[in-house]
Amino acid sequence: GEDVEQSLFLSVREGDSSVINCTYTDSSSTYLYWYKQEPGAGLQLLTYIFSNMDMKQDQRLTVLLNKKDKHLSLRIADTQTGDSAIYFCAVRDQKVTFGTGTKLQVIP
Amino acid sequence: DVKVTQSSRYLVKRTGEKVFLECVQDMDHENMFWYRQDPGLGLRLIYFSYDVKMKEKGDIPEGYSVSREKKERFSLILESASTNQTSMYLCASSLEGEQGAYGYTFGSGTRLTVV
Numbered sequence: 548g549e550d551v552e553q554s555l556f557l558s559v560r561e562g563d564s565s566v567i568n569c570t571y572t573d574s575s576s577t578y579l580y581w582y583k584q585e586p587g588a589g590l591q592l593l594t595y596i597f598s599n600m601d602m603k604q605d606q607r608l609t610v611l612l613n614k615k616d617k618h619l620s621l622r623i624a625d626t627q628t629g630d631s632a633i634y635f636c637a638v639r640d641q642k643v644t645f646g647t648g649t650k651l652q653v654i655p
Numbered sequence: 656d657v658k659v660t661q662s663s664r665y666l667v668k669r670t671g672e673k674v675f676l677e678c679v680q681d682m683d684h685e686n687m688f689w690y691r692q693d694p695g696l697g698l699r700l701i702y703f704s705y706d707v708k709m710k711e712k713g714d715i716p717e718g719y720s721v722s723r724e725k726k727e728r729f730s731l732i733l734e735s736a737s738t739n740q741t742s743m744y745l746c747a748s749s750l751e752g753e754q755g756a757y758g759y760t761f762g763s764g765t766r767l768t769v770v
Contacts, residue, residue: 580758589659592759595757635698
């Protein structure tokens with residue numbers, strides 16, 4: 548089955564850019580997602596990208612997709628303390644597979 | 656505001672008890688899912704349902720069952736709770752088909768502790 552890998556932890560200073568990375572194994576994945584989970588809460592869909600796109604920008608969020616390397620990234624510009632959360636990458640082919648999540652810590 | 660509601664935020668149950676986790680969505684979604692979330696393991700799919708009275712096993716169904724008698728309600732049942740079922744349980748829903756590709760809506764989660 549599909550494997551989706553993320554690093555477990557990322558620490559950045561407030562105002563810097565954050566880049567959260569994700570790799571996956573199934574090249575037939577059609578939709579790729581980023582979810583955010585704040586402490587004690589469920590997951591919230593942040594953005595998604597179709598596999599025929601290379602980039603998608605939405606305000607402070609930029610998603611980059613490298614299909615050749617099966618690599619997805621989420622860039623958060625001007626990171627704020629409110630961005631502290633766990634970020635999950637997910638990919639969809641016949642079903643949706645979630646990554647392990649990256650905990651983003653924003654240092655004031 | 657559309658949402659997925661899980662009946663309990665925190666539950667403490669004893670080993671061997673039968674446990675019911677309830678999930679209700681008000682979006683008229685066809686698909687509903689139960690995941691468990693454990694540190695370092697991400698989200699793992701337990702069961703899902705594409706229609707009323709329909710259920711499919713996910714990746715880790717052992718020790719669990721589900722019930723979907725109405726479209727809006729999807730229940731997860733732990734037949735005989737064990738300590739290794741201590742976890743955060745997340746319910747999600749989505750539209751069917753290509754519209755469902757636009758992502759899931761999650762509930763706030765139920766943190767279950769089995770003692």
